[in-house]
Amino acid sequence: MTSIFCFSGSGHSLAIADYFSSMLSVPVNTICRDTIPHGDTAIVVFPVYCQNIPAPVKAFLKKLNAANIVLIASYGRISYGRVLFEAQKLVRGNVIAGVYVPTGHTFLQGNTDFDEAAFLPVFERIKAPRTVSIPKTPKSLYANIFPGWRSRASVKITKSSCVNCGICRECCPANDTTGCIRCLRCVSSCPHNALTFTVSPFLKKYLTTHYCDDLVLYL
Numbered sequence: 001m002t003s004i005f006c007f008s009g010s011g012h013s014l015a016i017a018d019y020f021s022s023m024l025s026v027p028v029n030t031i032c033r034d035t036i037p038h039g040d041t042a043i044v045v046f047p048v049y050c051q052n053i054p055a056p057v058k059a060f061l062k063k064l065n066a067a068n069i070v071l072i073a074s075y076g077r078i079s080y081g082r083v084l085f086e087a088q089k090l091v092r093g094n095v096i097a098g099v100y101v102p103t104g105h106t107f108l109q110g111n112t113d114f115d116e117a118a119f120l121p122v123f124e125r126i127k128a129p130r131t132v133s134i135p136k137t138p139k140s141l142y143a144n145i146f147p148g149w150r151s152r153a154s155v156k157i158t159k160s161s162c163v164n165c166g167i168c169r170e171c172c173p174a175n176d177t178t179g180c181i182r183c184l185r186c187v188s189s190c191p192h193n194a195l196t197f198t199v200s201p202f203l204k205k206y207l208t209t210h211y212c213d214d215l216v217l218y219l
């Protein structure tokens, strides 16, 4: 049985997971604090955060034990660091494919388009599994300078017509130790559009320069 697991703050990874879901006719399981992995083949889709694996995904990958694993990381055209190499070390099971997918950046609110055709070899690999080794790629030096601090200082979330429905709290993947990770899942999940965010002009300028556009497949 194939299972799809996804963590997505602003919808880019979810669009990819939904595509796999429609092609394979299996539902998407949202990764949250208590998600229990299941299935022989696991497809895990998540974003790159500060050239790292988001904390809730890291916790999930440590629990993952599947015969075959496909790892898909969406990234905002800055740098993906060595996220898939690190994810491969956390899981138990054979990693049979890894993909870095360039998408829009969470903080720029673009559309969630991606190149569907690029995934066709991944479906072939799922049908005929073979272990792959994902190499250790270099991290971008600039993207590595206090990235967490930069997003906390430059991205402000504001509340307007909040009715205290609590949905944002329920879907927040951060816990007391990590604090807000600026995934903006609260903003995208608010049914009343009560949350908005602003990005500092400096960060916006940095993010609109595309440093890396590569779709990378490890098969």
Ligand SMILES: Cc1cc2nc3c(=O)[nH]c(=O)nc-3n(C[C@H](O)[C@H](O)[C@H](O)COP(=O)(O)O)c2cc1C
Pocket: 007, 008, 009, 010, 011, 012, 013, 014, 046, 047, 048, 049, 050, 051, 052, 074, 075, 076, 077, 078, 079, 080, 103, 104, 105, 106, 107, 143, 151, 181, 182, 183, 184
């Ligand atoms: C806190 C945070 C950190 C990010 N760090 C990076 C990064 O280091 N490199 C990059 O290319 N994109 C980065 N991004 C952009 C996301 O990886 C990209 O937009 C991704 O597709 C978001 O997926 P989602 O919509 O499923 O949450 C970051 C986004 C956020 C919110």
